[in-house]
Amino acid sequence: MNESFDIQSIRKQFPILDQEVYGKPLVYFDNAATTQKPLCVIERERAYYLNENCNIHRGVHYLSQKATEAYENARKTVADFIHAREAREVIFTRGTTESVNLLATSFEHFFIQEGDTVLVSAMEHHSNLVPWQQMVQRHHGNLLVIPMSDQGELDLNCYSELLDQRPKLVAVAHVSNVLGTINPVKEMVRMAHEKGIPVVIDGAQSVAHMPIDVQDLDCDFFVFSGHKMYAPMGVGVLYGKAEWLEKLPPYQFGGEMVDVVSFERTTFNVLPYKFEAGTPNVGAALGLEAAIRFLQRLDRSAVESHEATLLHAAVDRLCGIEGIRFIGEAKNRSGLVSFVVKGVHPYDLGTIIDKMGIAVRTGHHCAEPVMTRFGIPGTVRASFAMYNTLEEVDAFVAAVKRAALMLR
Amino acid sequence: MTIKEIQDSIVEDFSMFDDWMDRYAMLIEMGKECPMIEDQYRDEQHLINGCQSRVWLSAELKEGKVYFAADSDAVITKGIVYLLIKVFSGQTPSDILAADMSFLDEIGLKEHLSPTRSNGLLAMLKQMMLYAEAFKLQEDKR
Numbered sequence: 001m002n003e004s005f006d007i008q009s010i011r012k013q014f015p016i017l018d019q020e021v022y023g024k025p026l027v028y029f030d031n032a033a034t035t036q037k038p039l040c041v042i043e044r045e046r047a048y049y050l051n052e053n054c055n056i057h058r059g060v061h062y063l064s065q066k067a068t069e070a071y072e073n074a075r076k077t078v079a080d081f082i083h084a085r086e087a088r089e090v091i092f093t094r095g096t097t098e099s100v101n102l103l104a105t106s107f108e109h110f111f112i113q114e115g116d117t118v119l120v121s122a123m124e125h126h127s128n129l130v131p132w133q134q135m136v137q138r139h140h141g142n143l144l145v146i147p148m149s150d151q152g153e154l155d156l157n158c159y160s161e162l163l164d165q166r167p168k169l170v171a172v173a174h175v176s177n178v179l180g181t182i183n184p185v186k187e188m189v190r191m192a193h194e195k196g197i198p199v200v201i202d203g204a205q206s207v208a209h210m211p212i213d214v215q216d217l218d219c220d221f222f223v224f225s226g227h228k229m230y231a232p233m234g235v236g237v238l239y240g241k242a243e244w245l246e247k248l249p250p251y252q253f254g255g256e257m258v259d260v261v262s263f264e265r266t267t268f269n270v271l272p273y274k275f276e277a278g279t280p281n282v283g284a285a286l287g288l289e290a291a292i293r294f295l296q297r298l299d300r301s302a303v304e305s306h307e308a309t310l311l312h313a314a315v316d317r318l319c320g321i322e323g324i325r326f327i328g329e330a331k332n333r334s335g336l337v338s339f340v341v342k343g344v345h346p347y348d349l350g351t352i353i354d355k356m357g358i359a360v361r362t363g364h365h366c367a368e369p370v371m372t373r374f375g376i377p378g379t380v381r382a383s384f385a386m387y388n389t390l391e392e393v394d395a396f397v398a399a400v401k402r403a404a405l406m407l408r
Numbered sequence: 409m410t411i412k413e414i415q416d417s418i419v420e421d422f423s424m425f426d427d428w429m430d431r432y433a434m435l436i437e438m439g440k441e442c443p444m445i446e447d448q449y450r451d452e453q454h455l456i457n458g459c460q461s462r463v464w465l466s467a468e469l470k471e472g473k474v475y476f477a478a479d480s481d482a483v484i485t486k487g488i489v490y491l492l493i494k495v496f497s498g499q500t501p502s503d504i505l506a507a508d509m510s511f512l513d514e515i516g517l518k519e520h521l522s523p524t525r526s527n528g529l530l531a532m533l534k535q536m537m538l539y540a541e542a543f544k545l546q547e548d549k550r
Contacts, residue, residue: 022428345482347460352484355428363460377481378460406433407483 005302011387013038013294024357027392032177032205032336032383033361034227037291044290045232048283055279057256071282074289075272081292082222083213084239088271091245092280095236096204097127099223100171102238102275103200104131106248108138112168116141119159119167119197121183122148122373123176126366128202128223132171146172148373152179152328159188163195169220170199174206178365178379179328180311180336182206189219198244204228208385209307209334211300220244226284230385231291235284238275245271252277303386310384310393311337317397321404327370327379336383338365341400344407346378352403358396411503414495415511422515431516435487442490443497445477456531461485463532467539473498474543476536488517489532496536501544505537 011017014036019026028036048070054063056071072087079087093099118132122145133143144167146159154172163170170192175182189199198220203212208229214222221240227233240248250257250268254277259267268274295303314337318324323342340346350362363378364371371378382396409417425431445454449466456463461482468475476493480486495511496504517529 345461345485347482348484352429352432355432377462406429406436 005299005306007306007387007389010298011389013040014387015039017387021357021359022355025395027358027388027395029382029384029388029392029396030359030361031208031385031388032228032381034233035208035230035385036387037230037232037287038294040294041231041287041290045283045287048286053283056282057273067282071280071285074285077289077292078237081212081296082207082237082239083215085215086242089239089242089245091238091240091272091275092285093223093236093238094234094281095225095227096202096223097225097236099236099238100128100131100200100202102251103221103223103240103248104135105251106275107169108135109249110247112136112139112141114139114141117144117165117167119144119146119162119165119170121146121154121172123152123154123179123181123183123367123370124171124173125177125202125204126368127204128171128173128200129369136168145369148181151330152176152181153330154181154183154188156184156187156191160191163192163197166195167197170197171202172199173202173204175203175209175334176328176367176370177205177336178338178367178370178381179330180333180338181328181330182210182332182334184332185219186217189217193218205335208295210304214239226288226291229288229291230294232284232287234281235288237288242271245275250274250277254278298386306386307335307384307388310388310390311335313390313393314382314384314397317393318400321397321401323404323408327374327376336381338379338381340376340379341404344404346380348407349380349400349403352406353396353399356395356399356402358399360396411495411499411507418491418494419511419514432484432487435491436483437487438490438494439480439483439486439488442479442486442493443475443477445479449477450479456528456535460528463489463528465489465532465535465539467536467543469501469543469546472500472547474501474504474540476539485528488529491517492532492536496540501540501547504540505544509533 016036017028052067054067056068075090076087078090084090112135116136116139118136120129120132120143136142144162144165146162147155172183172188174185185201192199200221201219203222203224207224223238226235257269257274257277259269325340327338346362350360361381365381422431445464445466450464454464454466456465461480463480463485465478476497478489478493480489
């Protein structure tokens with residue numbers, strides 16, 4: 001079923017790319033914020049609302065049963081995609097942020113006590129940092145932080161020592177949204193498990209770019225968003241090992257997640273429904289399934305090598321710009337390049353190249369501690385997806401050069 | 409010059425350029441003329457929130473007229489804050505409070521700035537109005 005990697009046929013499936021902004025062809029390099037959606041995903045969600053829309057699970061009628069079946073099939077597709085043992089280990093959420101908040105809330109009730117700590121890395125996105133911080137602070141505990149090198153690589157020796165302080169869990173990004181670093185999460189999970197500590201992996205920035213195998217990683221939890229992997233906004237995933245999810249108490253209460261309700265007491269539904277209170281975003285979940293099918297039809301190693309080519313070309317060509325400083329130069333990187341130019345504010349640079357049709361992100365990228373670590377106000381971040389081209393990289397580098405000249 | 413006259417002359421300056429690059433180049437050049445805020449005011453208290461870049465703004469009242477000074481670590485932001493300073497500095501608090509700011513639309517600044525950026529612009533405007541209001545209260549008490 002593999003289609004060979006043909007960039008033009010891929011771009012045709014993303015009609016949004018074929019437009020001009022301010023009279024210039026759009027170069028969309030803000031994929032780490034959200035990717036564009038292929039026609040098959042848009043069509044899937046549309047078809048759901050055209051022909052299948054219905055509230056799921058409890059309905060006895062035809063449409064409800066069809067929608068329920070489709071939704072549960074989407075769950076199986078996600079489970080296969082990340083190689084979970086069982087579909088019930090896949091909880092649908094609104095996105096990575098909700099997945100982490102769900103976990104933090106349930107963990108807190110389950111086993112966080114006075115003075116407990118959680119171990120995070122120095123490169124976490126706020127959404128894999130603040131929920132844990134607030135959780136432990138409510139119990140007068142604090143976060144432990146795995147430091148990183150100037151290249152943006154985590155210090156595994158320090159990590160090992162920090163594990164000896166017995167944090168209640170480890171929360172770490174698979175790929176950094178600012179630095180692009182691919183963290184050695186498999187090794188980190190192994191090290192944590194040696195000390196009996198569970199690990200949560202934030203896969204928001206990895207899932208679109210590399211195959212994910214949660215059994216191979218052996219992580220206890222893996223969270224990601226649909227919208228950063230070509231799926232619609234409003235759906236995300238919390239994967240958890242069944243033995244963990246069974247133990248954790250529910251996050252939100254309401255319909256769907258209950259078993260028997262009386263005014264005196266309530267018993268809760270089984271996995272995965274225990275964690276899915278209320279009506280889910282069925283259309284988006286079906287869109288996520290379509291996005292997975294879309295990825296599976298492609299030769300993913302060809303996609304990976306295309307994205308690596310874009311990244312290396314961008315780094316190579318940006319090197320020629322006077323005063324450039326890359327933020328994040330890890331050996332293992334994926335998907336994006338972050339930088340500052342001496343004497344130029346990232347905001348100014350982003351504003352000028354926007355007018356040349358280039359969409360990048362500037363600022364702290366929801367990772368303020370990373371900015372503090374490198375002593376900068378923010379970076380310019382160009383992040384890539386499968387549909388980007390080398391010509392776009394050239395246009396981007398030329399725009400940065402011109403803007404830097406204007407601004408210095 | 410009145411606020412309206414200054415605004416008209418800014419609109420005229422901007423209308424010379426069709427291209428946004430040239431308009432930005434002009435904004436950047438303008439920023440260089442911005443009256444610099446004194447170092448003692450470059451602190452948290454004078455920092456305006458709501459921008460990706462940092463902007464400091466100070467104001468003083470001299471002979472019934474308000475004079476602003478500012479700085480920013482981003483040159484485009486500095487150009488924008490200077491644009492506002494040009495319009496308001498040397499005016500009375502009452503005139504500032506009564507000013508019609510639709511010229512920002514005319515020069516395309518508002519529509520060409522994304523919400524977060526335009527929040528920065530609006531935050532600067534709001535801060536200037538707050539200064540004018542405070543000065544007006546001071547004067548009224550006398």
